[in-house]
Amino acid sequence: MHVHLFLVKVRLKGCVAAVLAQLCLSLFSLTLLPSAQATPLTLQSLHQPVPGGVAIVALPSTNRTPPRVTFLQKPVLVVAGQEQRWVAVVGLPLDLPIQTQVLIVTEQQVNSESKSEIKDKRYREQQPTTREIKFEVNDKKYREQRITVSNSRHVNPLADDMTRITRELELQNAAYRQFSPNTPSNILFDPPVKGPLSSPFGLKRFFNGEPRAPHSGLDFAVPTGTPVAAPAAGKVILTGDYFFNGNTVFLDHGQGLITMYCHLSVIDVKVGDTLARGQVLGKVGATGRVTGAHLHWNVSLNDARVDPAIFIGQFKP
Numbered sequence: 001m002h003v004h005l006f007l008v009k010v011r012l013k014g015c016v017a018a019v020l021a022q023l024c025l026s027l028f029s030l031t032l033l034p035s036a037q038a039t040p041l042t043l044q045s046l047h048q049p050v051p052g053g054v055a056i057v058a059l060p061s062t063n064r065t066p067p068r069v070t071f072l073q074k075p076v077l078v079v080a081g082q083e084q085r086w087v088a089v090v091g092l093p094l095d096l097p098i099q100t101q102v103l104i105v106t107e108q109q110v111n112s113e114s115k116s117e118i119k120d121k122r123y124r125e126q127q128p129t130t131r132e133i134k135f136e137v138n139d140k141k142y143r144e145q146r147i148t149v150s151n152s153r154h155v156n157p158l159a160d161d162m163t164r165i166t167r168e169l170e171l172q173n174a175a176y177r178q179f180s181p182n183t184p185s186n187i188l189f190d191p192p193v194k195g196p197l198s199s200p201f202g203l204k205r206f207f208n209g210e211p212r213a214p215h216s217g218l219d220f221a222v223p224t225g226t227p228v229a230a231p232a233a234g235k236v237i238l239t240g241d242y243f244f245n246g247n248t249v250f251l252d253h254g255q256g257l258i259t260m261y262c263h264l265s266v267i268d269v270k271v272g273d274t275l276a277r278g279q280v281l282g283k284v285g286a287t288g289r290v291t292g293a294h295l296h297w298n299v300s301l302n303d304a305r306v307d308p309a310i311f312i313g314q315f316k317p
């Protein structure tokens with residue numbers, strides 16, 4: 001009985017968490033920020049090791065095949081860096097503690113002996129080796145935002161809304177967990193729309209005084225009808241019209257690099273479509289829970305939502 005009650009409690013807590021997570025995805029381009037000059041993008045410029053940021057970690061491997069890397073039990077994007085060294089591109093969740101973090105790196109040892117030596121039966125199959133690579137995470141203070149919502153259902157959804165919200169959240173979370181083997185065409189992104197940034201990533205939000213999950217993406221203040229372009233080649237893995245996010249498209253760029261586009265007026269693609277870099281996936285709108293037209297853009301690495309501004313050279317420490 002106790003166990004049962006506990007489970008019920010956990011389920012309810014899960015629902016609340018779902019609402020909190022979803023609220024952050026929606027609405028409100030309030031604070032318009034001056035558009036900063038983009039800094040030149042390099043792989044190293046993606047290294048912003050803060051919660052909600054990205055760590056670029058050089059891997060001690062010169063093998064031709066990339067090592068397998070996990071962080072918090074999730075597979076991590078590995079790309080070729082300089083001098084044929086492999087580099088892990090690690091998404092750091094917003095709730096990550098400020099302490100030394102550990103990557104688990106597994107690689108198949110390549111035997112350096114020649115084929116003739118292998119024929120000499122001196123070849124010895126080696127087991128994959130696993131080692132830990134440590135890296136540091138710095139603190140970052142995110143600003144607070146207090147928002148007044150006239151419709152309280154947007155802050156505390158009704159029970160009927162919760163059924164829909166929970167179902168939609170499961171679909172979207174599953175999309176973020178996908179890990180396809182292909183390497184992204186580019187990880188230094190083109191902005192999906194041309195226009196000023198509005199609400200930044202990571203804002204701590206209070207709706208009608210109630211704390212809600214922080215802003216999981218980056219908003220662009222652009223009018224309805226503005227075409228939204230894929231920032232890199234990708235496959236459409238999920239589309240839908242969701243309670244909070246409105247018309248939404250998820251793109252899989254490979255190896256756990258997933259992007260999401262919300263509140264679209266029109267979706268121009270369908271699940272399974274393969275998009276070229278720059279191809280239009282839909283148009284900006286005001287669907288879902290919004291007060292006005294804008295694009296909400298999420299970037300996810302190893303199932304961690306990270307600051308999209310990092311990928312377009314607009315990150316502010």
Ligand SMILES: [Zn+2]
Binds near residue numbers: 296
């Ligand atoms: Zn947003």
